Amino acid sequence: MPAKKTSTGKTRQSRRVSKSVQVMSMYIAIVIRHAMEDFHVQHLSDKQMKELNPIIRNAVCTAIYAFKNYGQSIPARQFVDFNFSLIPEYWESPRLTDDFLKLEKWFKQLQVEE
Secondary structure, eight states: OOOOBOTTSOBOOSSOOOHHHHHHHHHHHHHHHHHTHHHHHHHOOHHHHHHHHHHHHHHHHHHHHHHHTTTTOHHHHHHHHHHHHTSOTTOOOOOOOHHHHHHHHHHHHHHHHO
16 A cells, blocks of 8 residues: 655655654764765765755664564564665675764873873
């Protein structure tokens, strides 16, 4: 069954996303957004970035929601399993961003100086 549309043309949510999932999604999305800043400046216009931002936020929200509901929902389990199966073998393992590592180093230096 296709998703129902509101009077503004937007698709209605059939699932209520908890506030904690929304907050975590916003947090992760802004971390992604900041990590992409140099790429944005070099390759994307502000208009393109404006279009990309909600795609990132909604994908993060969906990933968290499905992962949290893995044990209670067949569609969530299928979504998570399917996406895990699509992770390419050649992808490097995730690592902490340089910005975070610099911040961590800066705070450690502050502690030594005190």
